[in-house]
Amino acid sequence: METIQQPGQVLLINKPLHWTSFDVVKKLRYKLKIKKIGHAGTLDPLATGLLIVCSGKMTKSINDFMGMEKEYTGSLVIGQTTASYDLETTPTDPVDITHINEGTVQNVVKSFIGLIQQTPPLHSAIKVNGKRAYELARAGEAAELKKREVEIKEFEIVAIDLPRIDFRVVCSKGTYIRSLARDVGESLGVGAYLSALCRTRIGTFKLEDALQVEEVLPPPQTLTSE
Known part of the structure; x- marks a missing residue:
């Protein structure tokens, strides 16, 4: 599998209706070719809106994001x-x-x-x-x-x-x-x-700054085989 070598990202995603939060993570894992990725707070399938997704080293911040109002x-x-x-x-x-x-x-x-x-x-x-x-x-x-x-x-x-x-x-x-x-x-x-x-x-992260899942693109970095 090819993976992108990067320190980590914090992505603001607008979760679509009927998607589970894990559906979003799964889609981004495949799209960005990143193994270490997770979300900071579940949204029900029938809910929409802001979902914070962290990858790489930024997954260490998930608990911090989950603690925000x-x-x-x-x-x-x-x-x-x-x-x-x-x-x-x-x-x-x-x-x-x-x-x-x-x-x-x-x-x-x-x-x-x-x-x-x-x-x-x-x-x-x-x-x-x-x-x-x-x-x-x-x-x-x-x-x-x-x-x-x-x-x-x-x-x-x-x-x-x-x-x-x-x-x-x-x-x-x-x-x-x-x-x-x-x-x-x-x-x-x-x-x-x-x-x-x-x-x-x-917290201070707003839905208006979030991307649709389809708008998230892999960062322009060199791909290396693993």
């Missing part, structure tokens, strides 16, 4: 729930939401700003007794996931057209926006699921 924009739908907290699974039949108004939504959203206890989704990559939680969920087994403390630094409602609510969130590492959407629905008493999500910032 994140910003997301997205949409949630109230009045229905799903097992995965997003559209990976089928929504339940809708319930009545005619008693919910913008003021109710704003008050609930404000209650989530600050340090909160959050339970990760059962459909997640967290390991339980050596198995991924989503594997257990798909097999019909109920995994017990522990609550974790995360920080919601900003939670802004951008638009409301019920049952849809558009929002912007700034949060600490380890925050599951799917769980946040689900918890908002629970606080409203009508349920909710995440219908769209885009990561717009990681």
